[in-house]
Amino acid sequence: MTAARQDELAAADALFRAILAQAEASAGRPLADAGALADHLRSLARASLETAAALAEGRVGVDTAREAFEARRRVLVQMRAFAELAVLNGAGAAADAIFRLLARAVRERTGIDLAPGPLQAG
Amino acid sequence: MTLFSPFARRALPALAAAAALASACQSVAPVSDAEVAAAAAESRRDALALAAQAEEGRFGVPASFAEAAPVYAAADARLAAAAARTAAAAGTGARARLLLVQIEGCRTELAALARMHARTGLAPRAGLTAQAAAACDLAARAAGARPETGDSK
Numbered sequence: 639m640t641a642a643r644q645d646e647l648a649a650a651d652a653l654f655r656a657i658l659a660q661a662e663a664s665a666g667r668p669l670a671d672a673g674a675l676a677d678h679l680r681s682l683a684r685a686s687l688e689t690a691a692a693l694a695e696g697r698v699g700v701d702t703a704r705e706a707f708e709a710r711r712r713v714l715v716q717m718r719a720f721a722e723l724a725v726l727n728g729a730g731a732a733a734d735a736i737f738r739l740l741a742r743a744v745r746e747r748t749g750i751d752l753a754p755g756p757l758q759a760g
Numbered sequence: 761m762t763l764f765s766p767f768a769r770r771a772l773p774a775l776a777a778a779a780a781l782a783s784a785c786q787s788v789a790p791v792s793d794a795e796v797a798a799a800a801a802e803s804r805r806d807a808l809a810l811a812a813q814a815e816e817g818r819f820g821v822p823a824s825f826a827e828a829a830p831v832y833a834a835a836d837a838r839l840a841a842a843a844a845r846t847a848a849a850a851g852t853g854a855r856a857r858l859l860l861v862q863i864e865g866c867r868t869e870l871a872a873l874a875r876m877h878a879r880t881g882l883a884p885r886a887g888l889t890a891q892a893a894a895a896c897d898l899a900a901r902a903a904g905a906r907p908e909t910g911d912s913k
Contacts, residue, residue: 678894685887692886702880702888709872709891716865720898723858 678717682710793849793903796863799842800896801905803866806835807896810873811889814882825878832874839867842903859902866892866899 689706692698698706810828813819819828843863846856869892873882882888901907 678890678897681890681894685890687887688885689887692883697883698886698888699880702876702883702886705872705876706887706891709869712865712868713891713895716861716895716898719858719861719865720902723855723862723902 678713682713686710793845796842796846796859797900797903797905799838800863800866800900800903803835803839803842803870804896804900804905806831807866807870807892810870811893814877814889815884817884819877819882820884821881822878824881825874828877829874832870832877835870836867836874839863839870839899843867862895862899862902866896869895 685706689698689703693700693703810819810831813828818824843860846860846863849856873889873892876882876888897907
């Protein structure tokens with residue numbers, strides 16, 4: 639792995655930790671037991687960097703890179719549905735608040751609206 | 761910076777930002793359908809195994825698709841049956857609808873991986889397999905399957 643790539647991965651991890659800390663502050667409780675989605679989101683963030691590097695190195699083509707990006711977008715939407723399921727199953731208002739915070743961040747940075755309406759409870 | 765770095769700069773914060781969704785997803789209650797749970801769990805095993813083999817470099821050329829094609833096909837059939845069972849058994853309830861999204865998500869990502877595999881092969885360390893692994897792990901968890909040791913990474 640190149641030094642530049644290590645720097646990029648370190649930056650992704652730092653960003654991940656910073657945003658998780660922001661979410662923890664919003665929730666008013668620690669999210670140390672962040673669970674499966676945190677793992678998957680970290681994995682997807684790293685996959686984004688891997689795809690970028692593979693494209694730059696000519697190991698994958700533009701079409702493949704674009705497909706990988708679209709797949710990541712689909713999985714993010716699936717994660718939104720998973721969060722909604724968690725709310726229905728009683729994760730409660732904290733989950734709803736955290737999701738809205740993060741959905742706003744996603745929308746501001748990408749234009750992708752993951753939360754067109756409030757999560758439905760009950 | 762890489763050629764793709766503008767994308768990475770835009771996408772990574774979004775991906776990382778959604779990280780705190782994790783807090784919302786600790787307590788997804790199992791859905792009480794053992795057949796759906798078993799189908800989702802087996803599909804997760806398939807997705808993780810395919811991803812592991814791809815990342816080891818075994819699927820780097822399109823010709824390797826022939827080896828994996830039966831696994832893709834079996835998983836697709838299994839997930840189609842699970843989706844039909846979920847839709848039929850649970851009607852239009854919100855939980856059933858959301859479980860269906862998870863099952864179809866796994867199915868969609870495995871199908872996308874299969875198409876890519878057949879067309880170009882799966883280059884290792886190119887970020888091509890994480891999507892199917894994540895989608896199928898979420899589906900298994902939503903269906904009530906127990907996490908597998910070492911999965912969800």
